[in-house]
Amino acid sequence: MTVLITGGTGQVGFELQRTLAVFGDIVAPTPEELDLADASAVERFLEQTHPTIVVNAAAYTAVDKAEEEPELAQALNADLPAQLANYCARQSAWLVHYSTDYVYDGAGESFRTEDHPVNPLSVYGKTKLAGDNAIEASGAQHFIFRTSWVYGARGHNFVKTMLRLGESKSELNVVNDQIGAPTTARLIAQVTSQALAQRNAANIGLYHLVCRETCNWQGFAQAIFQQASELGKALAITPQAVAGIPTSDYPTPAKRPLNSRLIVSKLEETFKLKLPTWQSQLQQVLEEMQSYGVL
Numbered sequence: 001m002t003v004l005i006t007g008g009t010g011q012v013g014f015e016l017q018r019t020l021a022v023f024g025d026i027v028a029p030t031p032e033e034l035d036l037a038d039a040s041a042v043e044r045f046l047e048q049t050h051p052t053i054v055v056n057a058a059a060y061t062a063v064d065k066a067e068e069e070p071e072l073a074q075a076l077n078a079d080l081p082a083q084l085a086n087y088c089a090r091q092s093a094w095l096v097h098y099s100t101d102y103v104y105d106g107a108g109e110s111f112r113t114e115d116h117p118v119n120p121l122s123v124y125g126k127t128k129l130a131g132d133n134a135i136e137a138s139g140a141q142h143f144i145f146r147t148s149w150v151y152g153a154r155g156h157n158f159v160k161t162m163l164r165l166g167e168s169k170s171e172l173n174v175v176n177d178q179i180g181a182p183t184t185a186r187l188i189a190q191v192t193s194q195a196l197a198q199r200n201a202a203n204i205g206l207y208h209l210v211c212r213e214t215c216n217w218q219g220f221a222q223a224i225f226q227q228a229s230e231l232g233k234a235l236a237i238t239p240q241a242v243a244g245i246p247t248s249d250y251p252t253p254a255k256r257p258l259n260s261r262l263i264v265s266k267l268e269e270t271f272k273l274k275l276p277t278w279q280s281q282l283q284q285v286l287e288e289m290q291s292y293g294v295l
């Protein structure tokens with residue numbers, strides 16, 4: 001059995017390489033070994049390696065830059081998953097894919113289930129939605145895990161950005177009207193493994209996969225500084241010095257949803273698991289960074 005992990009150098013892909021070895025021999029080509037925007041190279045790679053499980057952790061995740069590079073975002077976020085799904089449908093292989101809260105428009109204040117209408121506001125969100133739709137239409141056996149605000153000890157993410165800024169800045173402005181759930185790459189990889197172990201025709205589908213409890217980005221930044229200073233990190237900033245601002249005061253090329261509150265009970269009930277809170281996961285990631293000497 002061969003398990004193909006795409007995007008193995010990314011946040012989620014890195015963690016998957018540790019959790020999926022129980023399912024077979026892992027093949028995780030680097031971007032240098034396989035350009036995933038090159039459909040014929042991808043086809044050749046699939047023919048050569050013949051995976052029975054494909055876990056697609058690759059994506060174009062630069063949300064603002066995607067507004068200038070819609071073709072590349074489309075190739076990675078929509079065309080690649082469509083191609084992988086068609087391969088899986090033909091070969092009766094299983095596909096795992098990751099979606100985003102940015103497929104929703106974030107209107108209102110209520111929590112959303114998986115059947116809430118989608119309405120992406122950005123190129124990133126639109127291309128990710130096209131990927132989800134292609135998988136669902138392909139007939140492939142699949143899981144799509146729709147997650148949000150992903151971070152880990154490795155890779156580029158909001159936590160790393162805040163820790164870097166907090167070393168030199170004594171004040172920061174961070175938006176406080178976008179609500180969601182920070183989720184760790186490791187949790188996503190662990191849940192992927194637990195779900196794959198229970199895969200069957202009856203549980204094919206789309207699942208929200210985010211940590212329990214919600215916050216806004218200001219609250220997340222404050223928790224990062226609070227927990228990091230408790231672990232002994234020297235910072236120029238205190239949690240109190242993180243000011244909340246509305247999204248309108250932080251202009252960006254891409255529009256982001258305000259309300260990303262997602263209900264996770266479908267995932268918890270189907271796979272008999274309990275998701276942790278974002279606060280406890282933040283603690284774990286900061287401790288891991290400390291153990292690597294990168295906090």
Ligand SMILES: NC(=O)C1=CN([C@@H]2O[C@H](COP(=O)(O)OP(=O)(O)OC[C@H]3O[C@@H](n4cnc5c(N)ncnc54)[C@H](OP(=O)(O)O)[C@@H]3O)[C@@H](O)[C@H]2O)C=CC1
Nearest residue numbers: 007009010011012031036058059061098100147148149150
């Ligand atoms: N990050 C987030 O906040 C969220 C992410 N998601 C989804 O979760 C999944 C995983 O995200 P995350 O781990 O954060 O993503 P990352 O941006 O950390 O990783 C993306 C991966 O895709 C690879 N990649 C991109 N373009 C190419 C290419 N042309 N050829 C080969 N490889 C390529 C990257 O390679 P390279 O080493 O070159 O970077 C990297 O390994 C994605 O589907 C994403 O949409 C969903 C919600 C939130």
Ligand SMILES: Cc1cn([C@H]2C[C@H](O)[C@@H](COP(=O)(O)OP(=O)(O)O[C@H]3O[C@@H](C)C(=O)[C@@H](O)[C@H]3O)O2)c(=O)[nH]c1=O
Nearest residue numbers: 061063100101102148149150158161173174175217250
């Ligand atoms: C650095 C910084 C950011 N912000 C804001 C901008 C933005 O609204 C919010 C988070 O910044 P980010 O750059 O991490 O946001 P972004 O890259 O949009 O994060 C998203 O990435 C994609 C891939 C997803 O799928 C989403 O779930 C989400 O995680 O914080 C501030 O208000 N002040 C700051 O100093």
Ligand SMILES: [Mg+2]
Nearest residue numbers: 061062063157
């Ligand atoms: Mg980002």
